[in-house]
Amino acid sequence: MTTVERPVRTFVLDAAGIEKSYRRGLRHRQNILRGADITLRPGEVVGLVGENGSGKSTFMKILVGALRADAGTVVVDGKLGYCPQEPVFYERLTCDEHFELFGRAYRMSPAAERRARRELYAALGFERYASTRADRLSGGTLAKLNLGLALLADPEVLLLDEPYAGFDWDTYVKFWQLVAQRREQGRSVLIISHFVADEERFDRIVQLRDGRAEPR
Incomplete structure (x- = not known):
């Protein structure tokens, strides 16, 4: 029998x-990004910071x-989860219905989706809103739903x-507990913000300046 070793992901x-x-x-074009580079390694938490208008969201x-x-070029090795700055939701759907919809989009089995949903409700503390429509949620609960859908x-x-x-x-505390768990599991997290308060929580911080991403 021949054993083939899988290459280590870098x-x-x-x-x-x-x-x-x-x-x-x-006639005028405004250059936002001028050859920006960034690499995320497995199990790494990276912060990307920059002034307003520096091109972070772009x-x-x-x-x-x-x-x-x-x-x-952008190359992604594995599944990618995205939590946009403005929550994306459907006003008439409940939190449960959002998870069901996104679970189908991710091609998750119903059992896997329900299990992940329960874990996220518990981790972020908003299970009591499971049957509440999105247009009746507070901004804070929408932020939890937004993050939960990205993690599903x-x-x-x-x-x-x-x-x-x-x-x-x-x-905020629960959020960093989730991030720490993901790091331990070899998952990677990129956090874009205009400031970083808890630098010790990051493995690296990269600054976007003059259209380029540089180590800070």
């Missing part, structure tokens, strides 16, 4: 030479495939755009 996400500009008027949308870059399929890499917005202190 990254779960690798973006190289990302460029993006927008037209401003008839970079994130390119990484998740929601926006096309003018140049550069247990992605190898989780991308979070300003995830702290709407979190109270208890949710």
